[in-house]
Amino acid sequence: MRLRHIEVFHAIYTTGSITNAAKLLHVSQPSVSKVLSHAEMQLGFKLFDRVKGRLIATHEADLLFKEADRIYRQINTINDAAYNIKNNDLGQISIALAPAFGFDLIPQAVAEYRKKHQNIIFNIQTLHNEEVLKHLLRHKSEVAILFSPDSYSGISEINFGTGNLVVVYPIKLLPHKPSKISIEELEQYPLISISDSGPLANLINQEATQKAITLRNVIKVKTYFIAVNLVKHGAGVCIVDEFTAKSQQSDNIAIAQLEDPLEFSIKGLHLENKSLSTVTRNFLDLFKNKF
Amino acid sequence: MRLRHIEVFHAIYTTGSITNAAKLLHVSQPSVSKVLSHAEMQLGFKLFDRVKGRLIATHEADLLFKEADRIYRQINTINDAAYNIKNNDLGQISIALAPAFGFDLIPQAVAEYRKKHQNIIFNIQTLHNEEVLKHLLRHKSEVAILFSPDSYSGISEINFGTGNLVVVYPIKLLPHKPSKISIEELEQYPLISISDSGPLANLINQEATQKAITLRNVIKVKTYFIAVNLVKHGAGVCIVDEFTAKSQQSDNIAIAQLEDPLEFSIKGLHLENKSLSTVTRNFLDLFKNKF
DNA sequence: ATCGTCTATAACCTGAGGTTATGGGGAGTT
DNA sequence: AACTCCCCATAACCTCAGGTTATAGACGAT
Numbered sequence: 001m002r003l004r005h006i007e008v009f010h011a012i013y014t015t016g017s018i019t020n021a022a023k024l025l026h027v028s029q030p031s032v033s034k035v036l037s038h039a040e041m042q043l044g045f046k047l048f049d050r051v052k053g054r055l056i057a058t059h060e061a062d063l064l065f066k067e068a069d070r071i072y073r074q075i076n077t078i079n080d081a082a083y084n085i086k087n088n089d090l091g092q093i094s095i096a097l098a099p100a101f102g103f104d105l106i107p108q109a110v111a112e113y114r115k116k117h118q119n120i121i122f123n124i125q126t127l128h129n130e131e132v133l134k135h136l137l138r139h140k141s142e143v144a145i146l147f148s149p150d151s152y153s154g155i156s157e158i159n160f161g162t163g164n165l166v167v168v169y170p171i172k173l174l175p176h177k178p179s180k181i182s183i184e185e186l187e188q189y190p191l192i193s194i195s196d197s198g199p200l201a202n203l204i205n206q207e208a209t210q211k212a213i214t215l216r217n218v219i220k221v222k223t224y225f226i227a228v229n230l231v232k233h234g235a236g237v238c239i240v241d242e243f244t245a246k247s248q249q250s251d252n253i254a255i256a257q258l259e260d261p262l263e264f265s266i267k268g269l270h271l272e273n274k275s276l277s278t279v280t281r282n283f284l285d286l287f288k289n290k291f
Numbered sequence: 292m293r294l295r296h297i298e299v300f301h302a303i304y305t306t307g308s309i310t311n312a313a314k315l316l317h318v319s320q321p322s323v324s325k326v327l328s329h330a331e332m333q334l335g336f337k338l339f340d341r342v343k344g345r346l347i348a349t350h351e352a353d354l355l356f357k358e359a360d361r362i363y364r365q366i367n368t369i370n371d372a373a374y375n376i377k378n379n380d381l382g383q384i385s386i387a388l389a390p391a392f393g394f395d396l397i398p399q400a401v402a403e404y405r406k407k408h409q410n411i412i413f414n415i416q417t418l419h420n421e422e423v424l425k426h427l428l429r430h431k432s433e434v435a436i437l438f439s440p441d442s443y444s445g446i447s448e449i450n451f452g453t454g455n456l457v458v459v460y461p462i463k464l465l466p467h468k469p470s471k472i473s474i475e476e477l478e479q480y481p482l483i484s485i486s487d488s489g490p491l492a493n494l495i496n497q498e499a500t501q502k503a504i505t506l507r508n509v510i511k512v513k514t515y516f517i518a519v520n521l522v523k524h525g526a527g528v529c530i531v532d533e534f535t536a537k538s539q540q541s542d543n544i545a546i547a548q549l550e551d552p553l554e555f556s557i558k559g560l561h562l563e564n565k566s567l568s569t570v571t572r573n574f575l576d577l578f579k580n581k582f
Numbered sequence: 583a584t585c586g587t588c589t590a591t592a593a594c595c596t597g598a599g600g601t602t603a604t605g606g607g608g609a610g611t612t
Numbered sequence: 613a614a615c616t617c618c619c620c621a622t623a624a625c626c627t628c629a630g631g632t633t634a635t636a637g638a639c640g641a642t
Contacts, residue, residue, distance in 0.1 A: 001373055003294030004630075019588055031631055033590060038629080044377045049566045053588055053638050059433065059568030060376050063383075067369040074365055078358040082292055085351050086335045092350075142350065275340045277350030295599075310619060322600055324621060329598080344608055344619055 003075070005039035008032055009047060010072045013057055013065050084119065091279040094123035096141035100224050100240075102126055103247030106145070109287045120279055128222070129198050136271055142280050145287075147241060148199035148264040158268035158284060161291030165203065165262040166245045166255050168228050169237040174254070182259035183207055190218040190236035192227045200224075203262050204239055228253070266291070294366070296330035299323055300338060301363045304348055304356050375410065382570045385414035387432035391515050391531075393417055394538030397436070400578045411570055419513070420489050427562055433571055436578075438532060439490035439555040449559035449575060452582030456494065456553040457536045457546050459519050460528040465545070473550035474498055481509040481527035483518045491515075494553050495530055519544070557582070 011021035011032070018036065022029040040047050047064070048055040057065075084090035097106055102124075110122055127135055132144050133152055143158075151157065167181045173189065193215070195201050208215055218236055221227045227238040228248040241264065245255045268284060270276055276284070302312035302323070309327065313320040331338050338355070339346040348356075375381035388397055393415075401413055418426055423435050424443055434449075442448065458472045464480065484506070486492050499506055509527055512518045518529040519539040532555065536546045559575060561567055567575070 001370055002629085006369065017588070018590095027630085028632060029589075030591080030633085035630065037590085043373050045569065049564075050589075051564055051566070052640090055589085056564045056566070058566065059382065059571070063376055063381065064369070064372060067365070067372050071362065071365045071369060074358070074362045078297065078355070078362055079292055081355060081358050082334050085354055091354060273340075273342055273347050275342070275347070275349065278336065280350070293598085308619070309621095318599085319601060320619080321602085321621075321623095326599065328621085341620075344606090346620085 001039065001043065004035055005042070006068050006071055007075075008035045009039060009061070009064070010068050012036060012048065012055065013061060013068075017055060090119055091277060092121045092123055093277075093280050093283050094141045095143050095145060095280075096125050096127040096132075096135055097145040098129075098147055098224075099126045100147070100244040100247075101145055103225070103243070105243060105290060106287070109283070109290060113283050113286055117279070120283075132269060136269060139274075142274075142276060143268045143270040143284065145266065145268050146199075147266060148203070149267055149269055150199075152269075154272050155269050156272045158270070158288075160266040160268060160284075160288050162263050162265050163242050164257065165200065165239050165264065166242045166257055167237060167239055168231050168245050168248075168253055168255055170231055170234050171252055171254050172234065173237065177254050178256050180259055181256040183211060184213055186215060186237060186239075187213055189216070191215045192219040192221060192230050192236045192238040193217040194224055194227055194238065194240060195220060195222045200241060200264060203264060207260070207262055292330065292334065295326055296333070297359050297362055298366075299326045300330060300352070300355070301359050303327060303339065303346065304352060304359075308346060381410055382568060383412045383414055384568075384571050384574050385432045386434050386436060386571075387416050387418040387423075387426055388436040389420075389438055389515075390417045391438070391535040391538075392436055394516070394534070396534060396581060397578070400574070400581060404574050404577055408570070411574075423560060427560060430565075433565075433567060434559045434561040434575065436557065436559050437490075438557060439494070440558055440560055441490075443560075445563050446560050447563045449561070449579075451557040451559060451575075451579050453554050453556050454533050455548065456491065456530050456555065457533045457548055458528060458530055459522045459536050459539075459544055459546055461522055461525050462543055462545050463525065464528065468545050469547050471550055472547040474502060475504055477506060477528060477530070478504055480507070482506045483510040483512060483521045483527045483529040484508040485515050485518055485529065485531060486511060486513045491532060491555060494555060498551070498553060 011024050012018055015021045015024055018032050019029050022032040045060050046058055047061040048057055224240045224244040225248055227240055231238050231253050232250055302315050306312045306315055309323050310320050313323040336351050337349055338352040339348055515531045515535040516539055518531055522529050522544050523541055
């Protein structure tokens, strides 16, 4: 039984006549008549009795109708689904991100996107650099947004823009509130360092090594905003990305640029074989425009 | 999205390649390729990315697949259903009948039919003459089997055969166990009559009127086998159809033919506009052969 | 009789979906 | 680098399901 058979059968059964079914389906009456004959021939039994020029459903038709009706409704759902998918009104965007993006950048972009596309579901979670590969390969997220990530084979990169490392310090410590600080100056202050490895930590370490500076790493943290909050409590100074710094501002700390800027990139990673869905691409375009 | 699109999409998605899908569907590879392109064109978005000559499902495809899979399974069920209907292996036979047929005739026929067609469900109930019209018009049963029913317009009749009225009497009352009794003899015995109206009652009343006989109707019952059971307990004699009589036989009663036989017909009634289903017709043919 | 309604049939057209043949790109092997 | 295998896309072609209009027959109602 072809889909057209089911459609036509359903239409005739519900409207009660071939003529009405033809109107409902917006085709000619002979067309419906012929499709019905063909369906009956193929099935091997009559669906309707022709009595006095009218159609009367057979018991076989009654039995089949139950099934046909279910299919008929599902056909409608798939076409609705297809329509919604095409119009970006259905779908899921699942992104993983470094915690730093979770304060302002992503929330702002998500809120903006959802104003336009209310049926899109977001799936957001934070992840650390070392988990990226595993995470993507297991399809836990479609895309991961990170600071200067390593390249992996089989994983594509999207460039969103760049950011700078900044120094966050307690105002008590530097009451003159400098807007620029050289990395050499930091030697004299206790430093809350943002973990041993990771792209941003490497950036700082490289700079220190190159300039033959020894930083006083008194506390090591893995999550950047914790470093800033430690500074708030006077535990020392820290070097973090500007986004984390800005999002955690308060009265007793201040932000200074580095004399010699340390720039990092912001990139999205996703599986090379699995291209991004249209909705996700649209969202990432919006996100990119924030830079 | 046409059914073929769904089938092809489903096959590609599950097998992972156009080539395998073509094998699965028993068509050529270019055919599948073309149907997929057509589906994507009509949908307005890609279902698979062609990366390095291979197909990778898009996120849109993932979303659609959930729906497609449900439809796909449904399509299979309707074709199974159609097959079973054609082979009389699916369906329902709903018959209403006078209680008299419920002892041997119908149970025997049903049991025999069900040996051959185990998936046919029977729906059997008894009904009284006056309810027939209402019953059929409300589609409560497909066919009603009755004694000498009236004709109604819009209702077709099927003739199964004939039966005779017989006299059931307690052996104590007539110890010589006559095998024939005239209706005149019955005047002397208390009679359990089988209701005022109804075809069989009319038959008896007409005979009595014609022969100017007054029967002693001491008990009136509506259900024939109750009359016979009253006879068993010595309450009198009764005139009932031969089928009820035979089915209720016991040691202390006997059956006698009437001197002048009173014959009635056994007919099936069904809606003229709604022809009988093949399964029901088959069953009724089997039933007819019992006479 | 006659009109309106419904179904079936005839004659015809179009395009979805099938075929075979062929070519190109990627991956693995020699 | 060349060879080979696998997979997909394209071209040229065919067929029939499913569409069209025109028409005729059957039935109910006026």
